[in-house]
Amino acid sequence: MxxxxxxxxxxxxxxxxxxxEIRKMRALLPTTHEDQERLSYLHSMSAxxxxxxxxxxxxxxxxxxxxxxxLPYEAFLQALHGFILVxxxxxxxxxxxENVAEYLGLSMIDVLxxxxxxxxxxxxxxxxxxxxxxxxxxxxxxxxxxxxxxxxKAFKLHHSSxxxxxxxxxxxxxxxxxxxxxAAPESLFVALCTxxxxxxxxxxxxxxxxxxxxxxxxMSFTQLSDSVLYYLGYSADEMTGRSWYSLVHPEDxxxxxxxxxxxxxxx
Numbered sequence: 135m136x137x138x139x140x141x142x143x144x145x146x147x148x149x150x151x152x153x154x155e156i157r158k159m160r161a162l163l164p165t166t167h168e169d170q171e172r173l174s175y176l177h178s179m180s181a182x183x184x185x186x187x188x189x190x191x192x193x194x195x196x197x198x199x200x201x202x203x204x205l206p207y208e209a210f211l212q213a214l215h216g217f218i219l220v221x222x223x224x225x226x227x228x229x230x231x232e233n234v235a236e237y238l239g240l241s242m243i244d245v246l247x248x249x250x251x252x253x254x255x256x257x258x259x260x261x262x263x264x265x266x267x268x269x270x271x272x273x274x275x276x277x278x279x280x281x282x283x284x285x286x287k288a289f290k291l292h293h294s295s296x297x298x299x300x301x302x303x304x305x306x307x308x309x310x311x312x313x314x315x316x317a318a319p320e321s322l323f324v325a326l327c328t329x330x331x332x333x334x335x336x337x338x339x340x341x342x343x344x345x346x347x348x349x350x351x352x353m354s355f356t357q358l359s360d361s362v363l364y365y366l367g368y369s370a371d372e373m374t375g376r377s378w379y380s381l382v383h384p385e386d387x388x389x390x391x392x393x394x395x396x397x398x399x400x401x
Contacts, residue, residue, distance in 0.1 A: 239286030
């Protein structure tokens, strides 16, 4: 019995020591104290590993003084329609921009708890994404695919769905900071993730699921709602004066013309 209690005591002492070291490393994370405190020990290790991975892989990629960049980091992120994602060729997370919360309802530290890009995805999409990121499947460094990403509970309640995202990026070679010149460069997948559907609020705080437009009889646009940008890829100003027919596939032009003539009362 004495030996058993001693063994249990030693095990507890080891666990306490490990947890103490994890707390010390967690305190070094560049996040708020509130975010750190809500991390479990397991999730703390995932976030710590991601930050170490980023520090090692991106060491020396950018000048340290930052004098080359005149655009503040926060302003740059606000200008993006989407968030930035960087992973290794094996899908290990290296970086996720802080504005990810605007699109998934999850903070950056929440996302980094998963350790891999695949932990961000709906299980049904994991195999397809792995195939898209397999460097042996395509000689091109560029990749573009859609997938459904995990979101917060509040997001799901508000939108009644997961978030479908378009992931567009390419593999970039980053030399590893090792003294050996024979070390092969690491390939990092750098991508911009943008929502595939419009989730901007309209004036009545309901989400726009379409765009409205006013046309002349020749089907040129005279007025459009701002949400047209998220469906056609052009702003309302860019579309004004442009013909609807210029957007129609050539094979569908005849049918569209017939419909417009009938709708406008022409024969």
